[in-house]
Amino acid sequence: MLAAERRNEILDMLKEEGRVIVGELSQKYEVTEETIRRDLEKLEQEGVAERTYGGAVLKMNEKEELPFLVRKRTNVEAKKRIAVKICDYINDGDRIMLDASTTALFIAKQLKPKKNITIITNSIEILLELSNMKDWKVLSTGGSLRTGALSLVGHQAERMIDNFHVDKVIMSCKGVDLLHGFSDSNEADAEIKKRMLIAADYRIMAVDGAKFDHRAFTRIVGINGIDMVATDAHLREEWQEKFKEYRIKVVQD
Numbered sequence: 001m002l003a004a005e006r007r008n009e010i011l012d013m014l015k016e017e018g019r020v021i022v023g024e025l026s027q028k029y030e031v032t033e034e035t036i037r038r039d040l041e042k043l044e045q046e047g048v049a050e051r052t053y054g055g056a057v058l059k060m061n062e063k064e065e066l067p068f069l070v071r072k073r074t075n076v077e078a079k080k081r082i083a084v085k086i087c088d089y090i091n092d093g094d095r096i097m098l099d100a101s102t103t104a105l106f107i108a109k110q111l112k113p114k115k116n117i118t119i120i121t122n123s124i125e126i127l128l129e130l131s132n133m134k135d136w137k138v139l140s141t142g143g144s145l146r147t148g149a150l151s152l153v154g155h156q157a158e159r160m161i162d163n164f165h166v167d168k169v170i171m172s173c174k175g176v177d178l179l180h181g182f183s184d185s186n187e188a189d190a191e192i193k194k195r196m197l198i199a200a201d202y203r204i205m206a207v208d209g210a211k212f213d214h215r216a217f218t219r220i221v222g223i224n225g226i227d228m229v230a231t232d233a234h235l236r237e238e239w240q241e242k243f244k245e246y247r248i249k250v251v252q253d
Contacts, residue, residue: 011048079208100121100149105125107170117136142156162198165200168201169200180222185216
C-alpha cells in the first residue's frame, strides 16, 4: 500500500472514531511506529488531526468543514460506487449542472466516456478535471472563490445559474434527515445548490450512507424537492417508505 493510500484510510478512521492509536495502526498496516507517526504528522500539517501521546485525535469539530483537498481523499470507494450508479442515468448530449462537492468530482470523472455533454459547475476542481474534454461544453459559473472549498459562490455565480436551463442537476450535501430534508454546512454553497435545483428538469442527490439521519447547518431542499437519490448504503425501511411516498427513485447498494 502506498503511503498516501494509508493516510487516506487513517483519515477515514479518524472521521469515524475520532481517534487512532499508533501501535494499533502499526500492526494493522505492518509498518513501523515511526512510519505511522510520520503519517500522523502529515495529517496534522493538513489541519485535520492533532497528535497526542501514543496517537492522534480528529481536530475538526462538527461546525467546521474539512478542506476540499482533504475531503476528496475520504470515503473514496463510496463516492466511486455512487458515481458509477449515476453514470447509468446520464445520456449522450445531456446538459448537466454539477455542484462543488467531492462526490460531484468523482461523478465528473466517471462521465468522461459520454459524448457531447454540457457541464455547468461552480467547482474549480471539476473545471480542471474536464479541461481536456474536446467534444464537451464546460461552463464556469464565475463568482467569488471559497478557497478551502474550491467553490465559486456569490451573486455572479447565482445570476449565471439563473440564466440557464439544464436536463439534470447532480449534487451532494452534508446531511439529510426525514423532517428537514437535505442540508449543507455553508450558506453560500447551499444557495448555489438551491438555484441549480430550480434550473434542472431532473434533480439527482448523491448521498453516502454516513450522511443519513444527520442535519447540517443550512437547509437546501426538502425530501420532496428531488427526483432521485443515489447512495452507497442500503437504506432502512423508514427511508425507503419516505422516498416511495414522494415517488423518488432510489439507487442503492
